[in-house]
Amino acid sequence: MATQPAEMTVHSAQPYNAEPARTVLAGRDLTPLDAFYHRNHATEQPRIDPATWSLRVDGMVERPATFSLGALRERFAEHTEVVTLQCAGNRRSGLIEVADLPGETPWGPGATGTARWAGARLADVLRDVGVDPAATDVVLTGADVADEPDEPYAVSVPLEKALASEVLLAWSMNDAALPAEHGAPVRVVVPGWIGARSVKWLERVTVADAPSSGFYQAVAYRLLPADASPARGRGVPLGPIAVNADVLSPADGAEVPAGRVHVTGYALAGGDRTVVRVDVSTDDGATWAEADLAPQASRWSWRHWHADLDLPPGTTRVVARAWDSAAGVQPADPAELWNPKGYVNNAWARVTLHAIAAADG
């Protein structure tokens, strides 16, 4: 079926940061490649020739090794996981309404998407080279270098997560070769964790006894108290995603016929939790109704929901919140979670709908 390429909201061309409209994400377990958000830090996307690319695995390992793409694919079994990626900055625009966040990309609801990823398990590669028992972290380094700071994109994950069977070195996305802009030839996919840990254009895996000292681990992607300013080592590094949800259809501000309105959205539990309930409200949370949940496509994916609401003519704000399997629920107010880098806005989802009474006669 030929479809038009999805229209993206481009926040910046270089680095390329873009997100789809929320309605494009609605009702699909897998996000089409042309509607998958892009989040980059470097001005230029690195140009990598897969024929000469190699992955270096070093640090606290018994047998440091270098794998060509062919060697990686031949030596390690391919595994598939359906995983939702979500940028820590998703929904930042809701925090900017509370207080400005100069210099931070004003992401709407679309800095998230779900794909079927296939590749080698990072655990299999690490076991192959032999991990030193004193190691605690795994540093993942990409090929791209931003203007400021002038260092490659590198972050780390704790060894325990790196060894979990769901963490992939992916070369395929939605049954196609991984697109260059999503990190080809090989990217990391760290299910349940903020998108920043899923390093694209992977070049090096370094086993270590400390987290990465790089900018994106030690300064950025950390949760700070509201009155703190970012500094090396301040705040806590963001790892597992917090429970979140959004309304995906109708669009925010849409005009709909008054009466029964079909509202749909997604919920994402984050970490290794699952979505257990989604509530919707048309009176700002005074009363709630339970939404119907679609199956969760995988432990690592979002779960779509829908509800039929009876809307009177006029303007109604539809509110939604999700609960996860650890009894976590979204907070009501973005002001409660405002933080100086504008991360993890998981306040209740809110869209405004204008219901139009049917014309008589």
Ligand SMILES: Nc1nc2c(c(=O)[nH]1)N[C@H]1C(S)=C(S)[C@@H](COP(=O)(O)O)O[C@H]1N2
């Ligand atoms: N090498 C590299 N990996 C990266 C990034 C980057 O800028 N460079 N951005 C990270 C962030 S913040 C996110 S949210 C995801 C976005 O992945 P996507 O562009 O494929 O959607 O990639 C992560 N991996």
Ligand SMILES: [Mo]
């Ligand atoms: Mo991100």
